[in-house]
Amino acid sequence: MVGKTQETATKTTNLLVAGVGGQGVITATHLLSQVALAEGYDVKQNDVVGMSQRGGSVVSHLRFGRQVASPLVSAGSADLLLSFEMLEALRYLHWLRPGGLLIYNLLRINPSTVAAGFAEYPGDVRERIESSWERSLPVDGNALAEQVGNTRTANVVLLGAVSVHLTFSEEAWISVIKENVPPRTVAANRRAFELGRQAGQV
Numbered sequence: 001m002v003g004k005t006q007e008t009a010t011k012t013t014n015l016l017v018a019g020v021g022g023q024g025v026i027t028a029t030h031l032l033s034q035v036a037l038a039e040g041y042d043v044k045q046n047d048v049v050g051m052s053q054r055g056g057s058v059v060s061h062l063r064f065g066r067q068v069a070s071p072l073v074s075a076g077s078a079d080l081l082l083s084f085e086m087l088e089a090l091r092y093l094h095w096l097r098p099g100g101l102l103i104y105n106l107l108r109i110n111p112s113t114v115a116a117g118f119a120e121y122p123g124d125v126r127e128r129i130e131s132s133w134e135r136s137l138p139v140d141g142n143a144l145a146e147q148v149g150n151t152r153t154a155n156v157v158l159l160g161a162v163s164v165h166l167t168f169s170e171e172a173w174i175s176v177i178k179e180n181v182p183p184r185t186v187a188a189n190r191r192a193f194e195l196g197r198q199a200g201q202v
């Protein structure tokens with residue numbers, strides 16, 4: 001677990017959030033940053049957006065601690081990698097520190113090279129992830145979002161799974177979600193968050 005424990009209160013925690021354009025990567029990272037701020041941390045965030053309008057790779061860096069100088073997570077130092085898509089999880093796996101935690105969505109989105117017929121999507125991505133990284137937690141975020149009745153809440157499902165592994169209070173999470181989603185979607189997003197927390201405890 002990472003977050004405000006006696007050991008981690010004085011260290012900087014490094015998170016990487018990855019996915020493709022349109023999945024709400026930046027929105028999810030913003031929500032994470034707001035929860036960290038609400039819990040009293042200094043927070044730095046940086047977003048690296050590729051060809052997002054074409055479904056390109058999007059990755060956000062988030063660092064929080066007592067005092068944080070740089071927003072950038074260096075390769076091999078991430079405490080937690082949250083990926084909204086399986087191939088992106090495999091792509092950024094090497095950014096985790098030894099013993100770091102990977103939480104990834106069981107979703108396949110063809111990159112532009114595959115869509116254009118220049119490459120094939122690997123058929124064994126999940127197997128490659130699990131054989132490469134012991135601390136990995138797959139979450140079927142889109143299926144859980146469908147249970148809520150709003151597939152756009154998949155990113156909040158994934159945040160719910162992440163929340164189990166951070167020591168931020170559940171009250172802070174709920175407050176930030178309520179303040180940052182459209183009022184008509186608050187109930188759906190709360191339910192999505194709860195389902196994600198259940199999935200994250202497995």
